[in-house]
Amino acid sequence: xxxQVTAPQAQELIDNSGAVVIDIRDANSFEQGHIENAIRxxxxxxxxxxxxxDKEKPIIVCCxxxxxxxxxxxxxxxxxxxxxxxxxxxxAWTINMPVVI
Numbered sequence: 004x005x006x007q008v009t010a011p012q013a014q015e016l017i018d019n020s021g022a023v024v025i026d027i028r029d030a031n032s033f034e035q036g037h038i039e040n041a042i043r044x045x046x047x048x049x050x051x052x053x054x055x056x057d058k059e060k061p062i063i064v065c066c067x068x069x070x071x072x073x074x075x076x077x078x079x080x081x082x083x084x085x086x087x088x089x090x091x092x093x094x095a096w097t098i099n100m101p102v103v104i
């Protein structure tokens with residue numbers, strides 16, 4: 004089962020639980036705007052992230068529109084993390100939570 008969160012729910016997890024946002028979009032899209040403190044993850048740095056991340060903190064996976072983040076969230080969860088897919092991805096975030104870095 005894939006855990007999904009809306010943008011406001013994600014912000015609440017960030018604020019109250021110290022959730023970490025990982026952004027799986029391409030580097031150019033990430034540079035154009037991302038959620039504050041998000042970490043860009045790709046195949047090259049995924050394993051290093053998994054090995055160093057705090058398993059006590061939830062992980063929110065962000066993509067463009069909330070599709071690619073679902074299987075990515077399942078992968079993160081398979082390593083023992085509480086993982087969520089951001090519903091609607093960055094598209095929904097920019098509409099609901101207009102603060103983008």
